[in-house]
Amino acid sequence: MSFWLFLITVVCGGVNHSHGFADMPQPLAGTNTYQLRMPGAIATMDDDYICTAFKLDPEKEMFITQFRVEGTAERAHHMILSGCAGDMSDSSTPSWKCGSHGTGKVSCSGPTRILYAWAKNADGTRLPPSVGFRIGGTGKSRVKYLIIQVHYANKLPPGVRDYSGLDLEITSEPQKYIAGILLMLALPEIPPHQAVVNSDICCPIDVTVPIHIFAARVHAHGLGTVVTSYKYNPKTQATELIVKGNPQWPQAFYPTTREFAMTKGDEILMRCTYSSLGKNTFTYAGLSSSDEMCNVYMMYYTNADNGTEFQSCGYYCNDEQNRAYPADSIQPLPSNPMLEAYAIHGKMNHQLRTNSTISEEEPIIHVDHNKNEEDYQLKNQSQIEEQDTFQLASQVHHEHQTPEETTKQEQPLAMNVVPGKEETLNEKENKAAIKAANQDVTVKKKRREDHFWSILFFIRRFFS
Structure with a gap:
């Protein structure tokens, strides 16, 4: 949306600011599309985190069924949409800096949970039929505000304001299943001059109602080469690949290898692999683009009545879990210069986009109703093809090592x-x-x- 269209929307009353926050805008005429935008944010320094919030109708429960991003990686390093299940403290301005302590000077009195995350010019995501992220209303959602957080890797030129944001498809029709996010995160420590450094985290599932994982998004910064997650059976030590992604490609939610029904007692292993060749200093986990991150966001659906809508997890792996990682977990996916360039330039490079295999539409996560079961089964239409032609690196640093072993060289x-x-x-x-x-x-x-x-x-x- 252009600046002038955004300005007209504000002037004509499409966005009402209350206590510094905008009320949820009305959908575009004749559609269920709600446009949420940064209100002319000004990033005054590198690695600036800026937030804005939208107040939901407390009497109207709604369900988000699709996400599209209006923005580019040349400006926004990443964007996160979260829901505040509480009241927001007042803000004197429509946007505020929020990098140091989550929501910064503006706080949410209740839990804040992730609904969507985006980076590197990724396409949007459409949820399966009868699945939606529940927001607003007086029911079980408890989400009273939507918060957009944008990480600006570089400060904006003088006089430039940012209007990046999201287009959300939202329905008031109750959905049979609610969507949720399982966030797995590790805190990597990466020595210099190493071809392969692993950061491993293990996650025991602790839910009373089963979750069904159908899509995942990986996230790391510039040193990341591959991120993998596996379903792990502690009785047999067997693993099954859930997702394998290149963090230097567009960071969208892609379908998992199949749909994974997870219950209490199941375990997930996550590994982020990095290469620090050519770097002379240690790299630690942090919020800036020069630091590193290790995340996998797993999107799932669950029972609408008593399912869990957000959970985070990250525990050091034990010896048995460390040994369970397959040897090819450190193998990068086949090189794809088109995707790697698109992650940087995106829609700005029309010729690249035209000649690539990237769809003009957002990736759709397909499911079918099973006649014999109530649950969904996932179709793997866009599953990333893996190849076995790669040879393992001749020298591997820290393979299957615990975080304590990572620091032995010190x-x-x-x-x-x-x-x-x-x-x-x-x-x-x-x-x-x-x-x-x-x-x-x-x-x-x-x-x-x-x-x-x-x-x-x-x-x-x-x-x-």
């Missing part, structure tokens, strides 16, 4: 003292060197712990 080296040789260090110098090395390790450990709790605070504050 332990101080024992210095050999050989009496009678002038070129060796004397005992006093040796002790001083070891003491200095140990102090350096202590400082690094404290820095990692502070960083861990900072990231964990952000995740729990914004996505609890």
Whole structure:
């Protein structure tokens, strides 16, 4: 939507700001399409996080059935749509900075859960029939506000405002199933000059009502080469691939290899693989584009009456789980220059888009009704083809290692003292060197712990 169309919409009363927040706009004439936009946001620095919120009708329960993004990766590093199940504290402006502590100076009195996430010029997502994200109303949704968060990797030029956002297809017709998100996240620590570094997280499913995973989106930053998730059977140690994605491609929700019904006691293994060749410093988990992330967003449907609509998970894997990762989990998907270029340039490069195999429409997640079962079965029309022609890297760093083992290279080296040789260090110098090395390790450990709790605070504050 152009700036002038957006301005006309505001002037004509299409968006009413109350306490700094916009009321949910009316749908476009003759459609169920609701356009949510940033209100001319100004990113004044690199890695700026800016939020805006929309107040839902407290008397009208609705269901989101489709997401489309109005924006490009050249401006927005990523975009997240969340629901606030509570009241929002007042804001003096329609948008506000919200990177440091989730919603920043504006807070939600209740839980905030993810509804959708987008990056790298990904297409939108249409949910299966009879499935929707429940919002608004006085029922079980509890979502009173929709929050758009945009991460601007680079500050905007002087005088430039941003109107990125989402087009949502929303219906007031009750849906048989509600959609939800399972967020898996790890906090990677990546040494420099390594061909392969893994960050592993394991997730025991803890739900009273089964969930049915039908789509997933992977997320990592510039060092990420491949992200995989597996269903794991702790009794047999067998794994089955759920999703394998290249985080440098458009980060959309793609169909999983099949539909996975998950119940209490099932487990999921997640692995993010990175390459730090050519980098001279450690890379840690963080919110900036120069930091790294490790996420898999799994979209599922569940019972509308008593199902869970959002959950997050991330536990260190035990030895058995670490050994269960298939050897080819670190193999990147086949190179696709078109997708890699499209993730950067998107619609700006019309010739690229015309010549590529990327559909002009958003990926549709298809399901069929099963005559013998009430649940859905997933059709894998756009399943990514995997090849077995790749050879494993000759030197692999940290394969199947625990986070504790990841830091072994930081332990101080024992210095050999050989009496009678002038070129060796004397005992006093040796002790001083070891003491200095140990102090350096202590400082690094404290820095990692502070960083861990900072990231964990952000995740729990914004996505609890």
